[in-house]
Amino acid sequence: MxxxxxxxxxxxxxxxxxxxxxxxxxxxxxxxxxxxxxIEAKRSLLPETISMALPLAEIQSDEGHHIPTGIEEFDRVLGGGYVPGSMILIGGDPGIGKSTIMMQAFSRIASKGKKLLYISGEESASQIKLRADRMNVSEKSFYVVAENCLERVVEQIKKLKPDVIAIDSIQTIYTNDIQSAPGTVSQVRECAAKLLMLCKGSNIACFLVGHVTKEGAIAGPKVLEHMVDAVLYFEGERGHAYRILRTMKNRFGSTNEIGVFEMTGQGLMEVKNPSDIFLAERPHASAGSVVVSSLEGSRPVLLEIQALVSSSPLANPRRTSLGIDSQRVNLLVAVLEKIVGLQLYDHDIFVNVAGGIRITEPASDLGVMAAIASSFKNKPINHTTILIGEVGLTGEVRAVMGIEARLKEAQKMGFTKAVIPSSNLKSKFSSKLEVMGVTNVEACLELL
The missing domain is CATH 2.20.28 (Rubrerythrin, domain 2)
Known part of the structure; x- marks a missing residue:
């Protein structure tokens, strides 16, 4: 040695x-x-094999099919289901629902006759049983083991030969090959690498549950996210019951897809129509309230943006935003001051995305600016109007993608008017909405 x-x-x-x-x-x-x-790493847990180079046309691709878990929102994020031999990493804050979604997904998969192994490094088997009873999970092919040592975990996998395994969590697993504490960079990297080799060689699907740092990133080395086939993040505010499962990486499907769940006493419940949930308590004829369409992967979601503008006695007025990038809001406020001529320098500005969801795409720019202007002038915007568009620094309204899907969702939710970029009118789409195209922010505010 x-x-x-x-x-x-x-x-x-x-x-x-x-x-x-x-x-x-x-x-x-x-x-x-x-x-x-x-120290020098020991030999792999798998026997050494020699891979032969093959022509691409002769390689079989039948292993890349998706197997649905039975939870539609979860399958949407995975790209249709899990793929045998793949490794999927799920991260999120403590208590957000990572273990709960795995328990529910395993219950659905086990009901289809698949053999599953749930490896817990944080809870005892009896604690997992209590949670399973609360969620009515009792499938016979659902096996549970409480273990932290990787070598003993591998023995259990080889003995049981499951179709799918889950490690909860990867930061609690350690290998005897490395003399450092569980959760350190070297332990997480080595354990994940050995599990990856085992799952690829045995064609076992593996779900890894990961802790996150205070900055919101997966704890451990960044190489962990490069090693796995898919990275999913659980998002949600503690004061809200809704949880967003977002795809950050997926080798077998599209990225930026989201699944929406509601946390209840019986576990996570699917939200089939997120737009209806997020707009359920929207006030009518209220200044500062605007509805925008956010395209999350292939799914359009209608969200309410609320803005409150009030005069400030402070030398440096407050700029607070929840659910949207604060730097983006500051940029849009500057455009309103410079291009439109609104005197906002001595006003506090608060922007909030209702429902606890976070908007990441720029197609909501037009809605944010309209909400701020509406609150500043104390003039409500028609509650049947939806705004879609990205805004540049010179006040121009730029085209967005997926305009037809956004308008269809708005029509389904009962909206009658839509303000969109003029350049999007060139694309061919059919809509029963009254669609109005604008080229700049000033023209948009005049229409409203």
Missing amino acids: AKPKTIYACQTCGAQSPKWLGRCPECDAWNSYVEETN
Whole structure:
């Protein structure tokens, strides 16, 4: 055995150094270096095999089919279901519902005759049984083991030969090949690599549950997200019952897809029509309230944007935004001041996306600016009008993609008018809405 060598590894990005550093030169994180003992890794848990080069036309692609889990919102995010031999990473804040969604998905898969193994490094088997009883999960092909040692986990997998496994969580698993604490960069990287080799070689689908840091990123090395086939993030505010499962990476489907769930006493319930839920309590004839259409992957979702503008006695007025990038809001406020001529420099501005969901695409720019102007002038916008469009720094309204899908969703929800970019009128689409095209922000505000 090689002599153990002491190194220091960054717990944020995985960078290594022969000596301790106060700040990581790779990711600029402070006090993130931890001492670890690096020894020569043992042989793989799988027998060595030699891969032969084959012509692309002769390679069979029948292993890439999706197997539905039985939860439509979960399958939407996965691209139709899980793929045998794939590794899927699910991250999210504590208590957001990661273990719950895995328990429910495993229950549905087990009901189809598949053999499943749920490996828990955080809870005992009796604790998992209590949660399963609360969620009415009692399938006989659903196996549970409470174990933290990777070598013993691999023995259980080889003995049971399941179709699907879940590791909850990867940060609690350790291997005896590395003399460092569970959850460190080297442990997470080595355990994930060995599980990946095992699952690919045995054609077992593997779900990894991962912790997140206070910044919202998956805890552990960034290489973990590169190794897996799909990365899913659970989002949601603690004060709201709704949870968003978002795809950040998927080798077998589209990215940026979302699944919407509602947390209840019996677990996570699917929300088949998110637009109806998010607009259920929208006030009518209220200044500062505007509805926009956000395209999440292939799904258009209608959301209410609320703005409140009030005079401020402070030398530096407050700019607060929830559910949308604050820097983006500041940019749009500057356009309203410079191009439109609204005097907002001495006003507090608060912007909120109702429902606890977060908007990431720029097609909501026009709605944000209309909501701010509506609150500033105290003039409500017609509650049957929807606004869609990206706004540039010179006040121009730019085209957005998926305009036909957005308008169909608005029509289904009972809207009668839509304000969209003029350049989107060139595309061929059919809609029963009264569609109005605008080229700049000033023209949009005049219509409203």
